[in-house]
Amino acid sequence: MVKVLHTSDIHLEKQLLNSTYPSEYAVSRRNELWETTKRILDYSKINQVDLVLIAGDLFESEYFLLGELYRLYDLFSRYESLRILILTGNHDSFSKNSIYKQLQAPKNVYLLCSDRIQYIEFQDLKTRVYGIGWMKDSYSEIKVSNIDLDHNYINILMLHGNLTSTDKDYMYFDINSLNKTDFDYIALGHIHSFMDLAENIAYSGSPEPLDFGEQGEKGFIIIDVNKGACIKNFIPFSKRKFTTHTYAFDENSNEEEFIHEILNISNDKDFFRIYLNGVISAELSIKLDYILKSLMDSFYYVEFINNTYIEQYRKSMDQDPYLNEFSKYINNLNIDDSIKERALKKGLSMIIGDSCVNVK
Template sequence: MRLLHTSDWHVGRTFHGRPLLADQASVLGGLADTVRTHGVDAVLISGDLYDRAIPSPEAVQTVTRALEDIRAAGAVIVATSGNHDSATRLGAFGGFLAAGGLHLRTSPTRVAEPVLLHDADGPVACYPVPYLEPEIARSAWGLDGPASHQAVLARATDDIRADLAARPAGTRSVVMAHAFVTGGSAAGSERSIAVGGVESVSADVFEGFDYVALGHLHGRQTVRERIRYSGSPLPYSFSERSHRKSAWLVDLDADGAMRAEAIDLPVARPLASVRGRLDDILVAHADLADHYLEVELTDPVRPVDPMRQLQRRFPYAVKLSWQPEQDDPRSLRDRAPASGAMSADDELIDDFLSECRGSRASRHERFLIDGALAGHRQAEAAG
């Protein structure tokens, strides 16, 4: 059985205000190409197809086209809801869609009902576990004790093991889940799912299955040999600029032996970060004109309207910060003034200028400030 494991599409997300639908459509089209090229039997999508519980019509159209292309390429699709999805909306008409080869599972009460896949070696029981909101799942199952991710996922996998034990010997098993499993590393663009300060679950709850296809963390990684995150198909933060986005191509042999290979996905638009003075950046980095760009300016004085200047040269500059190349301006508060004693008002104004532009008032500015303060004090005394 050949599976393609993907997750965390987040269709509809923006990147620092820029819409990503065209980029997402381009990259997700690569999944259908992979199905054709590698003869994939089933595509597993482990949650977060959408970025919002109520996606825009354009986002729905993008996901629909991607799923249609995958089915047209010949693969069955098994998908679960993630913490960004609306389980109710995503699962609507699931029974009808299953007849066409699209299996959407969003209810915690159905975790032990597998999607049965078949090849020449026999059945593969695929158990799609949606994102389990601890309190909702605890209530649905009537669990005692406090709600936690560990408790509800342990209950889900216990039910799955019971169902698997009742199936014919040799039935291979796949579990899909959307969770933060201990040993995984967050990329920085995931939404926290912490409950009571704890959002992770032990990898031990997934022991004994032939393959575990995880979603939620956006970097591709292996927690254990048979427990893996595919990561998101696009980078959703600059902390992911070094990621090579991909999906796992997983082969399950007749005896449950597993092999996994990372299949790179198309790069719609690469990410880059640069640091330096504005004038220097504007005359360099010609190779970054088509990148989403994060810029850290080091000019000693904050330039005027720097983003506008950057976007003339780099149309996809989307993030800007200013860190002047000098001592932390906040440390200026602790320095003695160059001459004379300063009032509390003088110090407050100097602190404000230091924070905003990285330097204290000049002698000429000090003359104007002193005059303004003196006039203010006279008005207060007269009034």
């Protein structure tokens, strides 16, 4: 039996330029990606992991300079009892100008960088780890059938790509074909969420989320791999989460109730986006901006998306036939409810305060 830790898509030095949160949070988030990489190694050492598999996109090539590679290899070299295998992905490909080519990896680090099938053998573990890495910007569908495996070994495959045929430029592979292979475990990367596809096939997902598009638990997989069988265990591990909530106001909503509900979901660890929808009283709307800002110390980071209506204007809209037709038209559109609310507010020129209040 071989004990394996499977992770991927850490994206060290990702700049997070398109994130909605301010730049100081992006800087902290980049540092936390390094911290989590070290925590993964600590976990592996403490739990006597035999092989650490990083299934692509360990870092962002565009921003990962020689100094960062020295830092990374120095970190890896401190865990000489661990065997760390890196598969190149689309963000850290082994291209002509790859930073990987500028520095010799530590003895305990193994690079799977060829876009032709290759393997690294660990005789003491009776294990071979195969991989198809990235060497350029895009790949069409790849075939992994007809690989001649030695069944005296535990055989593991690492891939970085998509199961969706519409994204064939990202090394598309067919799940049915993977299922027909004789690999004891197939470690996938590229998708940032954990996906358990078969007894012996999984995406680990990213160990840390990067923005509000990456919600849910993030972590890695621990696998006990045997010949012909494996036992997987997903380990939640992220330092922070991104989470979205909705609070629906009505005519009876009051300040105390609202504050209580928001504080009930708050913490000083995660990123929150809270949509405020529905009808709000004129009295409460006047206080709302102050209330939102007063909640800032209860969160690490929160952004409020204010889609509320003042009660009297909702009634006017219901009573005026022209406004009522406009309301019906917007509500019949096939778009997200929060976008409908914002469209109605803008159309009526009744935006109350900032539509998005960013609070620390």
